Amino acid sequence: MFWQIDLAILTLVVVTAVASIMVKDLLGAAILFGAYSFLMCLLWSIMGAVDVAFTEASVGAGVSSVFFVAAVFRTSRRTKD
């Protein structure tokens, strides 16, 4: 694989990981966490672990984002800290 793609994805992984814990808006954090999961899925598939990438895409980026959004919808959208 091209190292440029690797580097770009790794940078975005760090950016989304830090951003998802820094943002005040919990809905935004949920979406950023979904983006983080999807980038991790890309990393897994670059490394050749297709089964793990599939699981990450379906569970991490798909269903868990829905669970987070549902939990935010039923609680509050702003963090207390």
Place this chain on the structure above:
Amino acid sequence: MKIIGLIITIITGAFLVYAAIDFPAWSDPNSPASTYLSPYFIENSMKDTSVPNYVTSLLADYRGFDTMFETTVIFTAGLVCFILLRISGGKEPETSHYRHVLTGVTVTLKKGHKIPESEDFERIDDLWTPPDLIIKTSCRLMIPFIQLFGLYVIAHGHSSPGGGFQGGVILGASIILLAISHDLRTALEKMREKVVAILCPIGVSIYAGTGTLCLLLGVNFLDYSALASVLHVDPIAARSHGIFMVEIGVGIAVMTTMIWIYNNISSAGKYNQGL
């Protein structure tokens, strides 16, 4: 408090990076995992189990005991959501809203009152928005294909990426998509609460039951080669069929757990209205 947390995180991260230096380099041919462990599974998976995708044979056969308890963990997660939200918090709402379909008049009823079943009134959510024809129609068109793909992923896990976990999640996501695009009540009509709650332990029991069947036939727990006498195939093909049986169990358990968790979280255990 924030600063203490930051310091702890940085120290833990530094230790992790320090520990990661000792790891063998990625795809190092001389690392212990690459010298004898991985080559064994890569070379013998096809001979032992006749499953081309050795990730599947590794997950469901060589370390099948581990995967069984992974399924149990998923089932426990669904059960905990059910106990926390549905049993302790799931009370009937104070008011319920009905909408007269032809005129659009909304009727609010207090607890205990009900409108007789008729075509004129439909039950609506507190935060009701007019139904969007484009979203409803496109989701209705997509859901059968998503479910077909989920079944394909479960059935084709032997020779392509996928298996019970991924296929189960995709099948569960199709019902969740129905609940999001229409409303929770429509999804509950298709997949009732009792059906979900019964199918979930059944999925885990299919896995454990396959293992127990092997035990009753006189070999180790989850040693599928014993199924050869039951299925009338040779022991290698029996291991392949045994993997398929437990994949079906995992698929059912994961699918229903996803729907169960979604139903409980999105309605806060009340099952009256979702997202």
